[in-house]
Amino acid sequence: MHTSAIKPAITARSASKQARRNQLIKATLHCIARKGLSSTTMADITQQAGLSLGIVNLHFVSKERLLIETLQYVADEYQQGLETIYSDQTLNVSAKIRAQANYDFSKKIINRDKLAVWFAFWGEAKARPTYSAICAEYDDLVARNLTALFDNLKRAGDYDNINPARAARAYTALTDGLWLDLLISPRKLSVTKAREVVNDFLFSQFPQHFKLPTTI
């Protein structure tokens, strides 16, 4: 009763706090996707969450902090998915690359709402160092791991002309650019087509390890 009573109380309390924070972050995501970063207000967010106006300041101190934690949330989610792939011992090198390509264009990562949030923050990044710091961090993870994977493939095949670091740069730039296209002109570019573009790229760099997409 004595000692055991303390811990549940603390956990229950902090758990509920974390739940509220997540609830507000989710609401923020939704609002940014619908209205854009610049015209999302505290009233929008709290209404979307079904809570009262003062709640954000109670849990996040300020709007700016909430926005930062929202970006961090999306970045963390993406990063975790990738780390699961990178650390999966059952996958060989090319399977890992394929897994990342699938992941990068999976429903979890690229619904238009999440894309809108990414680009909303990227748009403000130059003016706000905190935003670019968060973005740069995940960029680094991808660059390091992909370079290592490509380097492995290079040793495994006949790929004298390949520069692994540059190929990794190209891959991330390619996916970022395709995401942008999916956001801006979804009528012109479908997810299926975007996948084909990535597959083309991988095949052109490592023809011994990736298949040529079915339709030319």
Added chain:
Amino acid sequence: MHTSAIKPAITARSASKQARRNQLIKATLHCIARKGLSSTTMADITQQAGLSLGIVNLHFVSKERLLIETLQYVADEYQQGLETIYSDQTLNVSAKIRAQANYDFSKKIINRDKLAVWFAFWGEAKARPTYSAICAEYDDLVARNLTALFDNLKRAGDYDNINPARAARAYTALTDGLWLDLLISPRKLSVTKAREVVNDFLFSQFPQHFKLPTTI
């Protein structure tokens, strides 16, 4: 005296009006790059231009209109440069592609201020159809022309595996992504490196028409 006096007066007047508009657009560009789209105010813009507070409403009716015309200005500038290349009769197909690649990473196009402006608007694009319409328009121009150029190369060489439309998509996505990288982490990616990535890509797609970059 009679008839000749009318014309100069009109031109002088309208020229001065256009000059004021351009002055304000330039100031807007500068402010967005420094402070971000969301925290650029009318006071910022007019101060930057060295003019009075009411001037924007006089020349552009509203802030929103000024922003739209600012985006249009940057988009037009980019588009004009490209059209000059596409219509240059002295260049053959691969020279045109090389010219575009040079142009896309020239000082005129990618100073960080202009990149910041592009991405600021892209960030708001989902929530504001007017923005995405302007962006989509230039996207289309590039897609059509590059596809045609790649198609030409395909006929000229031994490129059975190439899908010209997809290669064009890949090129634009690649450059968009590299621009983003240059904006977010300029410490990690230099313009020189970005150019190498693009050259690698062109070589990998059309090895008979582009040179392998010097350093692997």
Added chain:
DNA sequence: GTCCATAATGAATGGTTATTCATTTTCTTG
């Protein structure tokens, strides 16, 4: 030089929005 049309100014206005905090509600503990 005078007049007048046009351009520019910036103080005042009104609408919007983040933040605060006194009050109320909810939940835990004994």
Added chain:
DNA sequence: CAAGAAAATGAATAACCATTCATTATGGAC
């Protein structure tokens, strides 16, 4: 159940900002 702490509320506040418009400056025509 009582009491008290923690969480939540939302009306009030204060800051900010786009827009307006009465007033002033400018420059060309005669």
